[in-house]
Amino acid sequence: MFLNRSALNRIPPTVYGPTFDPGSLRTGIVHLGCGNFHRAHQVTATQAAIGAQGDEGLGWGVTSVAMRRPELARALCEQDNLYTLLTREPSGTVASVMAAIHEAVFAGDTHVGLAARIADPAVKIVTLTVTASGYHLTADETLDPDAPEIRADLKGATPRTAAGILAAGLSLVRQRGTVPPVILCCDNVSRNGRTLRQAVMDFVALDGDDGLAAWIGEHVRFPDTMVDRIVPVPNADDRHDATRLLGGIEDRIPLSAEPWFQWIIERFDGPRPMWEAHPGTRFVGDVEVFERAKLQMLNGTHMILAYVGALAGVNTISDAACDAALGTIAARFMRYEQTAGVNLPEDEMDRYARDLMKRFRNPGIVHEVERIGRNGSAKMAARIIRPMRENLEAGRSVEGATLLIASWIRWFALHEQEALEIALADPRADVLRRICADARDDHGAQVEAFMAMESVFGPPLPDHAAQVARISRMLKRLTDESVPALLHELAR
Structure with a gap:
């Protein structure tokens, strides 16, 4: 048997599982950068928040977007978006089944419609883990207008960069007159919220829409964050250990992480998950x-x-x-x-x-x-x-x-x-x-x-x-x- 929702009632009691019904989740968060770090970090805090908030938490399911390759998103779909997180303690391994991802999609699929997803009024937060290079910044941490990917987004109809996708989604929010989501950059970029805010404003200015740039500067919040957890590349040992700890249930996409977890988030107003239910998450005035x-x-x-x-x-x-x-x-x-x-x-x-x-x-x-x-x-x-x-x-x-x-x-x-x-x-x-x-x-x-x-x-x-x-x-x-x-x- 492979890991999916029907297998949840068969996992051993030694494995931590979701305390909610994954089938009842609704998307409240869009995440750009469906990768290993995201699955070991933001998803774990969101799962803890959903569990702590009960029925109210079910509106914080994550739509996780693979930016460059479709394989992980498709593998998640095949497992009802479930996977095993192996916490590698020095004295042993602890297994948890993660279930906070509501859906996983690939940005390159034309039918996905990322702008519309970001502009959905139910989506209150957009998080990102696209790596430092995914923002196409210069050494002074401003958007590089000469980056080939940025130039391609400015010319094309379907953006593929983080700045381009956010610009398209926020443009649609502005057109509809709805409340924009809070944008949380979770990458290792200096003053990441402010830096991403300026990069998105620079992108739309390059696209000739100074009005949208000014609107983003006035109405969209980009709190700073700091994230920290070591997440190695998954390997064959992870699959072997996951199957053993799950009592013979096979997981094609498990991953490991160290016990340490830290997520420091600049305080912001408005609806959000109870992320502080996960130890290591703190909301502070200055990140x-x-x-x-x-x-x-x-x-x-x-x-x-x-x-x-x-x-x-x-x-x-x-x-x-x-x-x-x-x-x-x-x-x-x-x-x-x-x-x-x-x-x-x-x-x-x-x-x-x-x-x-x-x-x-x-x-x-x-x-x-x-x-x-x-x-x-x-x-x-x-x-x-x-x-x-x-x-x-x-x-x-x-x-x-x-x-x-x-x-x-x-x-x-x-x-x-x-x-x-x-x-x-x-x-x-x-x-x-x-x-x-x-x-x-x-x-x-x-x-x-x-x-x-x-x-x-x-x-x-x-x-x-x-x-x-x-x-x-x-x-x-x-x-x-x-x-x-x-x-x-x-x-x-």
Whole structure:
């Protein structure tokens, strides 16, 4: 038997299941970006809210929209939108059947009508997890008008980008004179609500509708949020464990997540699910301090573990964090470089840093460095360059940032030489590989060309030539020396 609604009464009592009838759900939330993180994060909080609110909660079902590929949406439909979430505790695995998705659709299907779904008066909230690169932003976090996907949306009748879809839906709301939904960006973008609001306004202005842009600015709320949970790519072990824990019921699309869950949401008025029924969800007046701590301390440290770890021959974040040398470098980088501009008490930052390293070392979470290393050019400015710039201005060390940037450039150099064993995914991959090809044996020229890309790194760093020289020396060492031996030296 496969997991579906008819199988719910057969799941073992050791498995957590929905306390409501999934068949009675109605859509109150449209989510753009039906993926693994969404299924392990927003859906779990929404399921807790529906359960806590009883019959009133049944109006908070989620219509989850797959943006790029239809496979997951179709697999969800085949299982009545049910799936198993495996929480990987260090001491074992806990299984829960998730049922808050009311329907799953693919944005590329012409009959879906996303604008009409967003404009449905029953839809009170639109959430998004389309990854940082899915917003097509420049280094200063404004909409990139030259991005091919944005240009295609401006020319085409059916938008496929987040900005284009939201613009179409909000335009229809305005035409009908109804109340617009609250838009909640749940991606790792600095000041994500305000940034998305401006990106949507910029999109409609590019489309020639200044009136709609002004209306969005005045009437549509885009609260800031911060999300945090490690969700590895599903694998065969997940399917095996789900079937075992479900007592033989097969789930084609289970996924794993760590126990840690955090969702910080800027307070807003109006109807919403009781998301705070899920531990780790908080509504606050100012999200920015939590967001900056997470972007820099967690996401930035993830990047150094991924880029350096791959060069050292490790495959997962857990292995990288458990490596004596790299773990020491990462912990030092997190606490003494990545806390720049994080306005939290010292003891709270100490505790958060310890918790993060403990999470990174969890052997139950198989988080591949290849996946964490994706889309570095879209992440570099907010996560690495901003604290690096502040540290340089204050005269503090930037040794970790130097190692990280050099390691990232080394990924492209190796890939250009067909010597990188892992896949390389980045929206600017072709340009960056070409730089490495044009200056194959000149590390200084490679670094100078990379750092000149203001769309990635922003304006020049303080004493820019000295920083280029420092990164070039590190790149040369990563090229010429044993990486594990180099890390052992740097960790002293």
